[in-house]
Amino acid sequence: VSARRRLKKQLQPFGVLAFSIGIVLCLIVSAFAQTPQSIFKQANLYYENKDYQKALETYEKIVADNTVTSADLFYNIGNCYFKLNDLGYALVNYKRAHLLRPRDFFIKYNLVFTRSLVDYTIEDKRAWYIPVIEKWLGFFTDLEWSILFLTGLGLLLVAWMCVLMFPNTTVVKSFKSFTLMITLVLALIVVVNKFVVTDFSSAVVVDNDVKAHSGPVSSESIVFRLVQGLELTILEVRGDWYKIRLNNDSLGWVRSAHIQPVYPQFFQSETI
């Protein structure tokens, strides 16, 4: 027993030393670990020094990590593509930023400015109410509408409690009716926005002189041509071909390499 104790006593300093080294190593690693914020600032420095390609690669690192979904990040990526004279990808990233933060002035400005540089325009032949609904419901994001609905629901519950506690008060009853109406409207908006309006299949043309064929093979006749920056909707995926629809109701098949979806995660599978 005494020999074991002696051995334990002799080994004790080594244990303390190993523990201390471990702590110090952890501190060093955490001090030098690159956080998304530090990578973002590094990318900004590249951009300020006009090294747009390097800046883009650095921003893309944060996106690839898949831990952050930020409008600022997509906005800066859009700026890099713009400076690299790639209007298609710039537009895709501005659209992503706009979906995440629809009321941001700078994002809206760059989106509109980039759209104005696209050489061609497409007449919107959709039903008149679709752009109106899109415009009004697009004032908030899906999550923001959910938050508004939950706030309305909370107020409705409070109003209901007040009615139970003070049943004969007119103000309380009016408050309950008002909150009930608001909550129902918000619930309707959340459902419409989630399942009807939100266009997960929107995409942008990223190359110039893209041929749209009448079928998903190159030998099919060319029905129209597209230029970089034109916005469209993906209807179907077949192999490496997308069936697309323009806002003027033109339909065609385009190779997927020429199109960049705004929500790429929805196009991993074979069909939508």
Place this chain on the structure above:
Amino acid sequence: MKELLLDIFKIKTAVRAFFLSLICVSVLGLSCLSAQDITVMAFFDKKTVDVDDEIKYTIKIVGDVGSMARPQLPAIDDFDVYYISRSTNFAFIGGKSVPEVQYSFVFVPQEVGTYRIPAFDIQANNMIFKTDETVLSVVSLSGSKKRSKPYRHPHVPSSTNIPFSKNSPVQNHETLPQRPAPLTKGADKNLFVMTTVDKDTVYPNEQITLTYTLLTRVDLQYQGFDQEPDFKGFWIEELTDEKNLVRDETYFEGQRYLRADVRKIALFPTEPGTYALDLGTLKAQVQKVAAPNDAVDSFFDDDFFGQSVLSKREERILTTTPVSVTVLDFPLENRPEHFKGASGDFRISGYVDNTQIKINTPLVLTIVIEGKGNVETIQTPVISGPLNDFSLFETKTSVEKSKVNEQMRGKKTFQYTFLPTRAGELIVPEVFFAFFHLKYQKYMTLSRGPFSISVAAGRSDSSDQELSKKQIIPDELKDTIRTETLDIQYLKQTFRDDHARSIRIRNFLFLIDAGLLAALIIIAMRKRREKIFASNASLRRKEYAYESFRRQYKEIQKERKNTDPRFFERAALVLDHYFADKFDLSPYGLTWDVIKSQLESVEISSDVIAQCDTFYETCNMARFTSAQLSRNDYEEIDALLKTIGAKLEKLL
């Protein structure tokens, strides 16, 4: 004794002398060793040089010299000498890393002959080293014996003063493409300007991008234009971004240069023809080596004070090569009727400010032409057809220009002000704009309109006319601030995770709502219970019987503690009240027999009934007999009461 002392003194002197000699030898030896570690070399990069050509002279010091002043060259006649740079490297000699310092100079010979650059002293580590004598032959390959000095006296003050030093941050290396005759004959190969145009055959109003590129191998400060270029016959737009002048390293004809595009201009020819453009001259200052006998300069002129404090600079005028540009005439074939010389890639839009107006009220028709090209020279689009029903007062134009990737774009707005001359349904005729599409090499005609206007008859008294006169120049037509460049908004400096933030807020609200819902359910249940109790008093008594029992039980604890005999009376009453509430009876006049029968009717076990009986009997005994009661009796009755209450609450 005296001799002995003398011997000792001699020995001491000899020992001292020995140690002194030893120290001297050590010091000398160490000095020699360190001196042997430093090597000085001075050499030209070639042995023969043309008059006016430049030759590089390098002084290389190998060894640890620490910080040392720049070597002072002796005065050499018939040569202009310029200091270029100092560089430090590490060389591996015998497995050891040895520092190596190089000072580079440029010699420009002025006369033919053979020159001896004499050996001169270089001070390093408080020691003097001597360079080798060097021989240099200056020949005249071009036949001229003496150069004609290209210097001119500047007459325009410098517009910019951009340091153009080798210490400036540089970008990626790239090699310049070899272009035909970029240099003027006899130009300095260490410092010159290249002028390039992106195309030399264009149509009128097609953009030509002219670039001035400065290439240097010497330290210089660019100081703008000495003589401005002459672009007669061209519309000019400045593309240079002076705030963000990019410098990088490049290779030209096998030599490394520091390069900067110091000026970029978009030129739009206005008329067909062949033009030889005089591109002007540029001005720069280069650093020249100070005279060695200047004591003050030699003190300050080292690397510590830097090259910009007291360094001597010489002004240089940089000439450019003229550029020839051919401007073709537009093709005659298919030339539209409304074509007025515009070229590029444009779109048209147009609208009237009001389609229902009163007579004598002005109408403004706005036509906007936008796209790639020079919008400044676009002429007013043509209104087709006669304007019988309108008086055209004025056409006002405004221009917005932008540069996107060195391509000029813009928007020109034409505002026509009409005054209807009669009431009725009037038509403003179609407006046409024709241009030559540079990409497709063909004419295109765009149009807007016609516009239908409903003009209502109105009063035509003098006050109305006065009012209409005031409205002739509406606010929309007044001058506004012009936007010079359109560009995207700048970077965001920080970022936040929008999705995660929204999810956090949503989850928080979800929890709050869940809590509120739970509270609402509890309140609703209580309200419902209260409502039932309000209509059924016996149920209420039964429900609250045990609660009442516990409250009364607590009240009698004080009497128990004080061993007050009234405790037994009150304890019996507590149980009476409990039974009365449970069986919906009056507590007054309640007897044990009644209670017992009630308990038996609900099938309470006999041992509980027996406990109740014992409790009542003990209480009565304590109340009505004169028996002496101990504290233990109080405790027993108290415990019994508590037990009976708890048991009955479970059973009833």
